[in-house]
Structures are given as structure tokens and as C-alpha cells.
Amino acid sequence: MREQLSWQPDFEQLVEEHQSMVFSLAWRMTGDRGLAEELAQDVLLELDRNLHKLGSADHVRFWLRQVTLHRSADALRRKRTKAASLGTDVWVELEERHVLVEPFEMEDESPLGVRIEELLATLPESQRAALVLRYQEDLTPEEIAVTLKTPLATVKSHLQRGLKLLRVKASQTLKEYVRGT
Amino acid sequence: MERKDMARKELSEQELAEFEQKLKFAMQHRAAPLGLKQRVLARARERRQTGHGRLWIMQRLAASIVLAAMFGGFAVYRQAEERAAEQKRGEQAREQVLTAMRITSRTLNRVNERLAETGR
Numbered sequence: 001m002r003e004q005l006s007w008q009p010d011f012e013q014l015v016e017e018h019q020s021m022v023f024s025l026a027w028r029m030t031g032d033r034g035l036a037e038e039l040a041q042d043v044l045l046e047l048d049r050n051l052h053k054l055g056s057a058d059h060v061r062f063w064l065r066q067v068t069l070h071r072s073a074d075a076l077r078r079k080r081t082k083a084a085s086l087g088t089d090v091w092v093e094l095e096e097r098h099v100l101v102e103p104f105e106m107e108d109e110s111p112l113g114v115r116i117e118e119l120l121a122t123l124p125e126s127q128r129a130a131l132v133l134r135y136q137e138d139l140t141p142e143e144i145a146v147t148l149k150t151p152l153a154t155v156k157s158h159l160q161r162g163l164k165l166l167r168v169k170a171s172q173t174l175k176e177y178v179r180g181t
Numbered sequence: 182m183e184r185k186d187m188a189r190k191e192l193s194e195q196e197l198a199e200f201e202q203k204l205k206f207a208m209q210h211r212a213a214p215l216g217l218k219q220r221v222l223a224r225a226r227e228r229r230q231t232g233h234g235r236l237w238i239m240q241r242l243a244a245s246i247v248l249a250a251m252f253g254g255f256a257v258y259r260q261a262e263e264r265a266a267e268q269k270r271g272e273q274a275r276e277q278v279l280t281a282m283r284i285t286s287r288t289l290n291r292v293n294e295r296l297a298e299t300g301r
Contacts, residue, residue, distance in 0.1 A: 113207035
């Protein structure tokens with residue numbers, strides 16, 4: 001309550017603080033860098049419209065994660081609907097698009113880091129969301145359950161299966177894992 | 182056989198643990214695209230100005246409506262007042278005519294009486 005009364009949010013500062021998080025979350029959920037940039041912009045603008053409803057820095061973080069995930073899921077759904085109506089395979093489209101994207105920030109990137117968005121895009125959405133919240137945002141399974149409004153047992157299952165599946169995909173794609181180094 | 186299975190399981194768990202560590206490193210935040218913050222701030226400013234502009238227009242419109250209602254009400258009141266005054270003037274004129282007619286009638290009666298007296 002005290003924090004609520006004394007908390008005077010500065011929108012510019014919040015954008016500076018959270019833009020990377022929102023962008024990374026959107027990119028790893030959609031697998032599309034360009035789309036992630038659009039989504040990040042929309043989410044941050046929505047933050048400006050709703051800032052008066054948010055009572056603390058933690059609340060802002062929670063809100064941003066939730067809204068980014070929802071917007072990403074909506075965007076993926078629209079893509080699937082569009083692809084279905086056109087008769088194309090959206091996952092093939094995603095992979096092709098990702099191959100065309102110029103790699104950047106290559107310094108100090110592990111082989112896994114370079115391809116992480118591509119690998120995540122091959123997972124079911126629910127597992128992807130759980131893994132991103134766990135390993136990007138460092139949330140506990142309990143916090144993930146609250147963010148996703150999903151039972152804890154389901155979250156743990158998504159994390160376990162998602163991790164194993166991602167490991168398998170990585171071994172199929174990256175030399176580092178094929179060699180077992 | 183069981184030891185081999187156990188070893189395979191442990192390796193697999195060890196591999197997963199190592200993979201988790203690598204995953205944490207790989208999933209660090211990506212830097213936001215250049216200019217994202219500036220674009221967001223510019224659009225937020227624009228939205229606020231448009232919102233303020235609309236508010237300004239609505240306020241002016243509301244004030245104009247109130248003023249128009251006030252002036253209109255005053256005009257109606259003045260018209261009603263004038264009509265009442267006119268009606269009063271009309272009644273006054275009517276009274277004057279009636280009075281004149283009464284005077285004329287009395288005068289005529291007196292004249293008739295005199296004539297009647299002199300005629301005898």
C-alpha cells in the first residue's frame with residue numbers, strides 16, 4: 001500500500017527498462033523478429049493507456065509479460081488462420097522467414113543463442129511460453145502458473161516436456177550437441 | 182544391465198542440467214530494435230495531444246451550446262415580455278374607446294333631453 005502511494009511511474013523510464021524484455025518475449029513466442037517489433041510497440045503503447053491502473057513496478061512487469069504473451073498468441077492465431085485460408089504451412093513459412101533474417105549480435109553468442117528463436121518456434125505454444133518465462137524471465141513454476149493462469153501441475157509438465165523436446169531439437173540442429181560436447 | 186540404464190538415465194539428467202544452464206545464457210534479453218523507444222514515445226505523445234485536442238473541442242462545443250441556450254432563452258423571454266406589453270396596450274386602447282363611447286352616449290342623452298325640453 002505504501003509503495004502504491006509513493007510510486008510515481010515515469011512512462012519513458014518504463015519503456016527504457018522493459019522494451020528489451022517485451023521485444024525478446026514477443027520474438028521468442030512468434031519466431032518472427034519483424035512481428036515482434038510491431039507487437040512490442042503495441043504493448044508499450046497500451047502500457048501508456050493503462051499505466052494509471054497499475055500500482056507498482058512489479059505489477060507493471062507482470063502486466064507486460066501477460067499482455068505480450070496474449071498479443072503474441074493472437075498474432076500467431078491470425079497467422080494460422082491466414083495460412084489456412086491460403087493453403088500454406090505456417091511453420092514452413094516461419095522457418096523460411098527466419099532463415100532469411102540476417103543474424104546480428106553474433107559476438108559472444110553461443111550456437112544455441114544464435115538459433116534459440118528458431119528452435120523455440122518448433123515447440124508447441126504452451127511449452128514455449130513456459131520455457132520462455134522460466135529461462136528468460138527466471139520465474140518459478142508457481143509464478144508461471146499465475147502468469148499463464150494455468151494449473152501448477154500443467155506448467156511443470158510443460159517445462160519438463162518442453163525442455164526435453166528442445167534438447168532433442170537442438171541436438172538435431174546444432175553440431176555442438178550432435179558431437180555431445 | 183540395470184547399471185547401464187541407471188548410468189544412461191543419470192547422463193540424460195546431467196545433459197538436461199547442462200542444457201538448462203546453456204538455455205539460461207541463450208535466453209538473455211535481446212536488445213530492442215534501434216528507435217523503438219523513440220517511436221513509442223512519439224506515438225504516445227501524439228495520442229495524448231489528439232486526446233487533448235478532442236477534449237478541447239468538446240469543451241468549446243459544450244460552452245457554445247450553453248451560451249446558445251442562454252441567449253435563446255433570453256430571446257424567448259423578451260418576446261414573451263413584448264407580447265404581454267402589447268396585449269396590455271391593446272387593452273388600454275379598448276378601455277379608452279369604451280370610455281369615449283360612454284362619454285358620447287351620455288352627451289347624446291343629455292342633448293336629447295334638452296331638445297325634448299325645448300320642444301315642449
